Amino acid sequence: MLTIRQLRKRKVAQWVLGYTAVAWALLQGVGLLSDTYGWSPTVMRVGVALSVLGFLLTLVIAWFQGERGQQKVTRLEVALIAIVVVVGGAWLWQTMRSTSESAVASGTAVDTDIPTIEKDPSIAVLPLENMSTDKEQQYFSDGISEELLNVLNKVPELRVIARTSSFAFKGQDLAVPEIARRLHVASILQGSVRKSGNRVRISVQLVRATDGAQLWVETYDRNLDDIFKVQDEIAASVVDQLKIKLLKGPTVTPVDPRVYALVLQAQALLDQQSKEGRAQALLVFKQALSIAPNEARAWAGLGRVYVNQSIYSELPPAEAAKLAREALNKALRIDPKNVIAITGLARLAADFDFDAQAAADFNRRALQIEPNNLVAINTLGILLSNVGRFDEALPLYDYRVAHDPANPTAYNNRGITRYYARQWDAAIEDFRSALRLSPAFVGAHTGIASSLLLGKRDARSALREIEAEPDEASKLQLRALAFHALGRARESEAATQELIRAYGKEQPALVGLVYSYRGDRDAAFMWLEEAASIRDPAVTSVAFDVLSDPLRDDPRWLPFLRKIGYAPEQLAAIRIEVPKPET
Numbered sequence: 001m002l003t004i005r006q007l008r009k010r011k012v013a014q015w016v017l018g019y020t021a022v023a024w025a026l027l028q029g030v031g032l033l034s035d036t037y038g039w040s041p042t043v044m045r046v047g048v049a050l051s052v053l054g055f056l057l058t059l060v061i062a063w064f065q066g067e068r069g070q071q072k073v074t075r076l077e078v079a080l081i082a083i084v085v086v087v088g089g090a091w092l093w094q095t096m097r098s099t100s101e102s103a104v105a106s107g108t109a110v111d112t113d114i115p116t117i118e119k120d121p122s123i124a125v126l127p128l129e130n131m132s133t134d135k136e137q138q139y140f141s142d143g144i145s146e147e148l149l150n151v152l153n154k155v156p157e158l159r160v161i162a163r164t165s166s167f168a169f170k171g172q173d174l175a176v177p178e179i180a181r182r183l184h185v186a187s188i189l190q191g192s193v194r195k196s197g198n199r200v201r202i203s204v205q206l207v208r209a210t211d212g213a214q215l216w217v218e219t220y221d222r223n224l225d226d227i228f229k230v231q232d233e234i235a236a237s238v239v240d241q242l243k244i245k246l247l248k249g250p251t252v253t254p255v256d257p258r259v260y261a262l263v264l265q266a267q268a269l270l271d272q273q274s275k276e277g278r279a280q281a282l283l284v285f286k287q288a289l290s291i292a293p294n295e296a297r298a299w300a301g302l303g304r305v306y307v308n309q310s311i312y313s314e315l316p317p318a319e320a321a322k323l324a325r326e327a328l329n330k331a332l333r334i335d336p337k338n339v340i341a342i343t344g345l346a347r348l349a350a351d352f353d354f355d356a357q358a359a360a361d362f363n364r365r366a367l368q369i370e371p372n373n374l375v376a377i378n379t380l381g382i383l384l385s386n387v388g389r390f391d392e393a394l395p396l397y398d399y400r401v402a403h404d405p406a407n408p409t410a411y412n413n414r415g416i417t418r419y420y421a422r423q424w425d426a427a428i429e430d431f432r433s434a435l436r437l438s439p440a441f442v443g444a445h446t447g448i449a450s451s452l453l454l455g456k457r458d459a460r461s462a463l464r465e466i467e468a469e470p471d472e473a474s475k476l477q478l479r480a481l482a483f484h485a486l487g488r489a490r491e492s493e494a495a496t497q498e499l500i501r502a503y504g505k506e507q508p509a510l511v512g513l514v515y516s517y518r519g520d521r522d523a524a525f526m527w528l529e530e531a532a533s534i535r536d537p538a539v540t541s542v543a544f545d546v547l548s549d550p551l552r553d554d555p556r557w558l559p560f561l562r563k564i565g566y567a568p569e570q571l572a573a574i575r576i577e578v579p580k581p582e583t
Contacts, residue, residue: 114177114209115186122159122185123238124166125149128202131194141193142167143264144202144231148189151235153372161185162374162404168437180209183405187215189238198224198257204234206241216241228254253335256295259288263297270305275314281305296335303327303344310352310537313473313506317535321352342366343379350383351537354565359383360576367579374400378413384578387571388544390421392578408434408441415447420544424455445469449478454546459485473503477510481547484518492518507531509538513547525556532564539564 115122125148130141146163153160161183169179176188191204205217216237220230255263262284269281282305288298303324310320325348331341346362349355363383366376377396384393397414404410415430431447445468453462459482466478476499483492496514504511504527512527531539542548543566551557561567 114180115184116210117186117208120159120186121157122161123152123187123189124161124179124183124185125152125163126179126188126190127167127170128190128204129192131192131201132196137195139265139268140195140261142268143261144193144227146264146267147231148204148234151231152189152238153374154370155235156371159185159403160372162400162407164409165404165406168406176207176212177209185209195224200224200227200230202230202234206238224260225257227257227260253297253337255297256292259292259295259298262288262291263295263301266298266301270301270308275312278305278309278312278314282309294334296331296338296341299327299331299334300338300341300344303331304340307344307347313503316506317352317537321348321535324348337369339366339370339373339376342369343373343376346379346383350386351540352535354532354535354540354563356383356387356565356571356574356576360574364577364579371579372403374404378410380576380578381413381417384576385417385420386540386544387566387574387576388420389576390417392576393417394421396578406437408438408444411437412441412444412447415444419447419451419546420541422455422546424451427451427455440470442471443469443474446471446474446478449482450546453478453482453485457485473499473507473510476502477514480514481517507536507538508534509536509542513542513545516549516551517547519550521551521554521556524551525554525560528560529563532560540566 125145128141128145130138132140145167149160149163149166152158165183169182176190180186180188186209188207188209189204190207191202193203194201199221200223201219201221203217203219206215207213208215218234218237220233222230266281266284266288269277269284271277282302285298285302285305288295289302292298303326306315306320306324306327309315310317310324315323324344328341328344328348331338332345335341342362343366346359346366349362350359360383363376363380366373367380370376377400381393381396381400384390384396394414394417397410397417400407400410401414411430411433415427415434418424418427418430428448428451431444431451434441434444445465449462449466449469452458452465462478463482463486466475466482469475469478476495480492480495480499483489483495496511496518499514500511508527509531512524512531515521515524515527528539528542530536531542543561543564558567562570
């Protein structure tokens with residue numbers, strides 16, 4: 001047993017007392033310097049951890065050396081010292097790691113991944129907290145947040161993170177530096193909205209992301225009629241605090257205050273990206289227009305709903321195109337600079353009219369008005385991808401991903417272009433990124449399954465992947481393709497017939513591509529001609545789809561491409577300006 005006599009003989013107490021005195025003095029010195037120069041508390045925490053580790057080593061050395069004097073250390077003693085060092089080192093590493101994480105969580109750590117305002121003027125607008133007694137008014141505070149974001153996005157020198165990414169942190173208890181690190185921005189705008197009748201109070205603060213310091217705070221009490229002036233004031237104040245010199249301050253196009261809340265509500269419903277949300281948004285936009293028939297944003301929103309309903313086969317293409325065109329043109333007659341209406345007409349021109357040049361002209365017009373508008377950039381990227389100009393489309397998607405890093409659609413659209421460009425691994429990674437952000441995202445599993453089947457020749461993995469796809473039409477199409485690749489002809493035919501029965505009338509292009517892959521050229525051209533005749537929006541992507549490869553040497557291929565405006569000579573004649581976004 002260990003006795004006091006042994007401890008005295010080995011002089012353990014003298015070693016411990018001597019070490020303690022030296023360690024205490026060093027820690028006092030570190031503490032004094034930390035207070036003087038404002039060092040992070042992490043420095044002292046690490047110093048204490050090192051002192052504890054040193055204490056353990058001192059005990060081991062004192063025990064073995066106290067009796068033996070200057071004799072050499074044995075192998076056993078070296079092994080014991082090594083064990084203490086390894087165990088103590090592991091404990092020290094864990095302590096430092098925990099300290100770093102707690103510092104980030106508390107907002108005290110300065111993260112080198114966060115840019116500085118001076119080097120990278122950038123901002124994320126977090127959703128303003130709804131302080132109204134009616135919790136159903138959340139859409140109003142979200143809408144105000146989005147309006148502020150849109151105003152700031154018009155500042156050329158300022159990099160603004162898009163709504164989807166900023167709103168991804170809604171309801172999460174994260175410190176400002178951590179949110180800024182994930183979004184890679186130098187500043188955060190946050191606050192609250194309280195609405196009561198026709199009165200609204202907006203409280204906002206601008207926070208420096210590196211340390212969470214408050215740069216500016218203001219509260220605005222206004223009538224709802226003045227809400228747009230408040231938005232302009234906030235934007236101007238933010239820009240001033242970020243020390244950006246503007247040639248012209250940002251402005252907001254006013255909305256009739258009688259329907260402002262309805263427009264925000266409809267936009268929130270549409271952004272849900274669901275069939276039910278689109279149906280409800282349609283009703284709310286119509287309600288707004290019954291009150292204010294000349295409200296441009298309501299007409300533009302209505303047109304956008306119709307375009308989306310056609311894309312998801314919730315309306316027949318011809319009917320959707322007619323209704324969308326009427327609404328979008330009405331919006332432009334009222335407000336010729338409404339970018340949402342212009343980009344909507346670009347989609348109509350490309351997907352319904354098969355007029356890529358008109359689509360290019362609309363896109364140019366939209367980007368001349370708002371060079372950094374992500375909707376316009378996305379629409380131009382889709383057009384470039386559909387006409388086979390992948391090298392020009394991908395940088396636009398890169399820009400969108402950089403400015404909207406938590407938006408699954410940004411990754412999904414880039415993945416589609418990479419699929420067309422036959423960049424299989426990169427496409428799969430983009431689709432998986434979309435799913436990490438939104439596990440129920442429509443189309444991403446289809447993109448992965450198609451890339452596995454056509455790029456990796458892995459039909460079994462494609463078949464497993466497609467089972468998670470929410471879109472039933474795409475699921476049936478990929479089943480038919482994968483079963484064919486596996487030699488399971490009967491099951492492939494059954495899936496094909498089910499696709500025809502359920503979706504052949506609205507989405508004949510899907511059926512045509514199945515027959516193309518299966519080598520039945522006559523059936524493929526029959527269904528693709530049907531897709532062209534009913535203006536199926538998906539037919540514009542057939543020209544560069546991998547599934548149409550078996551048709552390219554058929555004499556019917558070029559006449560079909562000419563019919564939809566995508567023959568080589570037609571594409572060569574299209575003039576598309578691809579501006580470089582300003583930030």
